[in-house]
Amino acid sequence: MVRFVTPLLLASLSVSAFAAQKCNSSSQCKEEKYPCCSQYGECGTGAYCLGGCDPLASFSLDSCAPMPVCESKTYTWENLDNAVTQDKYLGNASAADWTYSGKEVKTEDGNLIMTMPANSVGTLFANNHYVWYGKVSGKFKSSRGKGVVTAFILLSDVKDEIDYEWVGADLTTVQTNYYWQGVLDWHNSGNITVDGEDTFNDWHTYEIDWTPEKVDWIVDGSVHRTLKKADTYNETSKQYEFPQTPARLQMSLWPAGQASNAQGTIDWAGGEIDWKSEDIEESGYYYATVGEVSVKCYDAPSDAKKTGDKAYIYANSAAMESDISITDNSTILASLGATGLDMDLGADKSSSSSSSASNSIPTGSGGSGGMSGDNTSSDSGSGTSTADGSETSTSGFTQGSSTQDSGAAGQNERVLRGSLFGVLVALVVLVTL
Ligand SMILES: *[C@@H]1O[C@H](CO)[C@@H](O)[C@H](O)[C@H]1NC(C)=O
Ligand SMILES: *[C@@H]1O[C@H](CO)[C@@H](O)[C@H](O)[C@H]1NC(C)=O
Ligand SMILES: *[C@@H]1O[C@H](CO)[C@@H](O)[C@H](O)[C@H]1NC(C)=O
Numbered sequence: 001m002v003r004f005v006t007p008l009l010l011a012s013l014s015v016s017a018f019a020a021q022k023c024n025s026s027s028q029c030k031e032e033k034y035p036c037c038s039q040y041g042e043c044g045t046g047a048y049c050l051g052g053c054d055p056l057a058s059f060s061l062d063s064c065a066p067m068p069v070c071e072s073k074t075y076t077w078e079n080l081d082n083a084v085t086q087d088k089y090l091g092n093a094s095a096a097d098w099t100y101s102g103k104e105v106k107t108e109d110g111n112l113i114m115t116m117p118a119n120s121v122g123t124l125f126a127n128n129h130y131v132w133y134g135k136v137s138g139k140f141k142s143s144r145g146k147g148v149v150t151a152f153i154l155l156s157d158v159k160d161e162i163d164y165e166w167v168g169a170d171l172t173t174v175q176t177n178y179y180w181q182g183v184l185d186w187h188n189s190g191n192i193t194v195d196g197e198d199t200f201n202d203w204h205t206y207e208i209d210w211t212p213e214k215v216d217w218i219v220d221g222s223v224h225r226t227l228k229k230a231d232t233y234n235e236t237s238k239q240y241e242f243p244q245t246p247a248r249l250q251m252s253l254w255p256a257g258q259a260s261n262a263q264g265t266i267d268w269a270g271g272e273i274d275w276k277s278e279d280i281e282e283s284g285y286y287y288a289t290v291g292e293v294s295v296k297c298y299d300a301p302s303d304a305k306k307t308g309d310k311a312y313i314y315a316n317s318a319a320m321e322s323d324i325s326i327t328d329n330s331t332i333l334a335s336l337g338a339t340g341l342d343m344d345l346g347a348d349k350s351s352s353s354s355s356s357a358s359n360s361i362p363t364g365s366g367g368s369g370g371m372s373g374d375n376t377s378s379d380s381g382s383g384t385s386t387a388d389g390s391e392t393s394t395s396g397f398t399q400g401s402s403t404q405d406s407g408a409a410g411q412n413e414r415v416l417r418g419s420l421f422g423v424l425v426a427l428v429v430l431v432t433l
């Protein structure tokens with residue numbers, strides 16, 4: 001197998017300035033060599049093929065690695081033993097429950113502190129087990145300050161999404177949202193007024209109860225909003241525009257009000273971030289505090305196609321509920337050069353395995369369009385270099401989508417950014433020989 005790919009690899013190594021190809025569901029990754037479209041719209045291998053890899057925007061439906069099935073579990077934060085950075089995760093969700101990015105992530109008094117130091121792009125925690133219906137609960141104290149957004153969401157690889165978002169300029173409200181396949185609909189959002197002093201100082205429990213029929217947003221045990229699947233039917237397309245594909249639980253703190261963001265995004269976030277705020281001066285960062293988080297898995301739909309119990313896969317590009325199968329496919333890549341099309345690539349580099357076998361190219365400078373300017377890569381929370389002298393560079397964070405036309409996009413663009421928040425450690429790995 002390695003022999004087979006040699007010419008391709010040599011060819012790619014000869015490309016000195018590699019710029020990641022862009023991708024979306026109407027313009028898929030074109031090269032079989034870099035078949036996976038990451039959550040942020042760039043083609044690659046390895047981490048690009050794992051959580052967030054969009055099968056509809058990838059070279060083919062099976063380019064992304066199969067998705068680890070739901071696992072009911074309660075997470076507490078004595079340490080970060082069950083969390084790894086993205087360059088260390090190859091798809092074995094049993095070995096690491098979370099992948100994360102962030103400069104100064106830490107635990108304190110049994111809580112997780114998601115931080116955002118000055119001029120950084122914050123923290124993202126993504127759970128590696130997909131949920132295909134279930135109830136997720138999180139005890140949170142949000143961050144505060146204009147432009148600072150805390151989020152607790154379920155996000156599927158085809159961009160079905162169910163959100164809680166706290167905008168730091170308004171500490172008595174949590175915003176809720178849902179999306180179906182990333183289709184922007186401004187009407188999908190709703191605000192919940194949170195009782196008590198404010199969401200920064202007070203603990204509250206926020207839950208999403210997601211079944212095939214409905215979504216409930218529950219704060220401190222009371223249902224504040226319900227979305228019924230029946231109410232999402234589109235008469236024209238004859239489809240339910242309801243979140244219905246396996247989704248990962250993600251928690252983040254991010255700078256929506258960063259000066260370089262589109263004005264619509266900044267306005268939504270309550271204004272530009274003050275990097276000299278009280279929290280920055282006193283703690284050195286903005287922060288959100290996460291207590292116990294739990295996931296309770298529900299049964300898959302009764303008519304779901306089931307040939308195993310290890311992985312969800314997309315069997316059809318309509319990407320609706322009935323297009324998901326539960327199988328025994330492996331979810332694990334052999335190296336950061338591997339893809340869903342060749343999951344064993346790099347496997348025979350036995351001993352020091354993926355690190356010595358890999359070399360990577362950061363894509364942040366390749367026009368990812370996410371965070372502005374020079375600090376994109378240097379601020380990366382998890383820039384790493386692996387053993388054996390091989391470099392695993394990371395491009396660091398990419399917040400939101402790489403919308404170029406910042407001017408006119410307005411609210412929809414704002415929503416998309418709010419929706420595809422997050423952090424990307426973009427790893428394009430070439431397997432060297
Ligand atoms: C998809 O990507 C193509 C090529 O980059 C771009 O021209 C097009 O506008 C994108 N479509 C959407 C819906 O973003
Ligand atoms: C799942 O496994 C089957 C049988 O091993 C294989 O044919 C198929 O391509 C795999 N699907 C994906 C999405 O990897
Ligand atoms: C995945 O990780 C678990 C826990 O570390 C380990 O027992 C298991 O062997 C790993 N699976 C594979 C296929 O590497």
Ligand SMILES: *[C@@H]1O[C@H](CO)[C@@H](O)[C@H](O)[C@H]1NC(C)=O
Pocket residue numbers: 167170173175189190191
């Ligand atoms: C939610 O509250 C924010 C202010 O915090 C406001 O700008 C927004 O319009 C509200 N959204 C809805 C759907 O009421």
Ligand SMILES: *[C@@H]1O[C@H](CO)[C@@H](O)[C@H](O)[C@H]1NC(C)=O
Pocket residue numbers: 234235236237241
């Ligand atoms: C319903 O589906 C049609 C066709 O796909 C689409 O153009 C339209 O925007 C959808 N309507 C809503 C309310 O989402």
Ligand SMILES: *[C@@H]1O[C@H](CO)[C@@H](O)[C@H](O)[C@H]1NC(C)=O
Pocket residue numbers: 118119372373374375
């Ligand atoms: C980069 O970060 C430094 C401090 O870390 C800051 O002084 C500088 O203005 C930032 N540059 C840009 C382009 O954001």
